[in-house]
Amino acid sequence: MASPDGNHRHPETNGEAKPPAPKKQKLSTSITDSEIQSEFSHHDASVARINNGSFGSCPQSIISAQQRWQLRFLRQPDSFYFNDLKAGILESREFIRSLINADDVSEVSIVDNATTAAAVVLQQIAWGFTEGRFQKGDVAVMLHYAYGAVKKSMEAYVTRAGGRVVEVQLPFPVSSKEEIITEFRRALERGKENGQRIRLAVIDHVTSMPSVVIPVKELVKICREEDVDQVFVDAAHGIGCVDVDVKEIGADFYTSNLHKWFFSPPSVAFLYCRRSAKLSDLHHPVVSHEYGNGLAIESAWIGTRDYSAQLVVPSVLEFVNRFEGGIEGIKKRNHEQVVRMGEMLAKSWGTQLGCPPDMCSSMVMIGLPWCLGITSERDTLKLRVHLRDRFAVEVPIYYRAPKEGEVDPVTGYARISHQVYNKVEDYERFRDAINKLVGDKFTCASLSA
Known part of the structure; x- marks a missing residue:
């Protein structure tokens, strides 16, 4: 069966016959700078877009491939549903299996985003309370x-079902992974204080705001030593941003978006579920005709919708392999460049990075000058809008509450991203915008609510 891109599609039996493992494309030439700019020519050229972390980026060639899938569905929906959809999603799952080094394609389900994956896992935990397998508390x-969405999901599923949520209090700025490990151990101790069992640990691979790479392998190992029932790694920023080997990490569940750092169109993510009898009762939160056929098959059909973002994954792999070193080379260059840009900004503003470079991914936190007067989350939102509207700079800002006794504390941190389309001028525009605000004696108090 041929895909819209001319690739061969392999038939399946009941959605699970295994296609051949994907092969890395062998290309005669690497992508040029002009080709990169052409691939992202649909971006607003007037904006310094240094916030790839929030919504990702999709190149024009992948948008075109997606549109061909969409038209194929619209041309003959019945044929598409019965002949193409399951086989196409299965092939995408096999590509993902290879990327993350899972043992079997049956461990990989495709979902819309990491928030959906969290709902799958936390729903199962909620059932443990409501069905009496877990004790209240x-x-x-x-x-x-x-x-934030995962915190809300904890409230909606776990707390409401009778569970107790314990938060790991992490420092920021952070100077070493040992600080995180120490605080994680303390949280596990608090969780066991009254004789309760720890049923689940949710560990970010790369936190969003503030952005820090978490030592997931070490924390998963501690969970095993401390008899934590299940471990879920929320790696919304994982694929294309940090190293992902699910067997090395060792968690029961691992999720990552592909639309953030892997050039996929929104929205597509995967949920890896390590094979285990204990973990078999997982279901998509949207119940449709495939309920009871396993999470991967349930997730492949949740009613009539646009599945093109999930089907285009093999084309995305072809795109990243146009770069020297493929996704590994992209990841390395993004990390090195974002650290360089972060250090340039920190030097200009007389501040510092929010963590050591080896705890940064393709995103870096940089302290903003204290004289900007950032005193609340509201101030960060107002300043972000001001930078967008006046200077055409798109960048998220984080508020850090000052500690008692601090003098002229850095309370605002910007999170910059680097992706292949970014240029040095993007960061220089941000640098110059902040320097102008400082020179004009601007403070956030001058902005209307």
């Missing part, structure tokens, strides 16, 4: 810097 542990 048993614990789920998560990082204080967990993504």
Whole structure:
């Protein structure tokens, strides 16, 4: 069966016959700078877009491939559903399996985003309470810097079902991974104080705000030593941003978006579930006709919708392999460049990075000058809008509450990203914008609410 891109599609039996392992494309030439700029020519050229971390970026060739899938569905939906959809999603799952070094394609489900993956895992934990397998007050542990939607999901599923949530209080700025490991151990101790069991640990691979690479392998190992039932790694920023080997990491669940750092269109993510009888009762939160056929098959059909972002994954792999070193080379260059740009900004503003370079990914936190007067989360939002509207700079800003006794504390940190389309001028524009605000004696108090 031929895909819209001319690739061969392999038929399947009940959605699970295994296609051949994907092969890395052998290319005669590497992508040029002009070709990169052409691939992202649909970006607003007037904006310094140094916030790839929030929504990712999709090149024009992948958008075109996606549109061909969309038209194929619209041309003859019945044929597409019965002949193409399952086989196409299975092939995408096999590509993902290879990327993350999972043992078998059955361990990989495709979902819309990491938030959906979290709902799958936390729903299962909630059932443990409601069905009496867990005791009221048993614990789920998560990082204080967990993504906001995951915190809400903890509230909706775990707390409401009778579980207790313990947060790992992490320092920021952070100077070493040992600080994180120490605080994680303390949180596990708090979780066990009243004889309760820790049923789940949710560990970010790369925290969003503030952005720090978490030592996941070390924390998963501690969970095993401390008899934590299940471990879920939320790596929304994982694929294309940090090293991902699910067997080395050793968690029960691992999720990552492909639309953030792997050039996929929104929205597509995967949920890896390590094979285990204990972990078999997992279901997509949207119940459709495939309920009961296993999470991967349930996730492949949740009703009529646009599945093109999930089907285009093999084309994305072809795109990244146009770069020297493929996704590994992209990841390395992004990390090195974002650290250089972060250090340039920190030097200009007389501040510092939020963590050592080896704890940065393709995103870096840089302290903003204290004289900007950032005193609250509201100030960070107002300043972000001001930078967008006046200087055409798109960058998220984080508020850090000052510690008692601090003099002229750095309370605002910018999170910059680097992706292949970024140029040095993007960061210089940000540098110059902040320097102008400082020179004009600007403070956030001058901005209207």
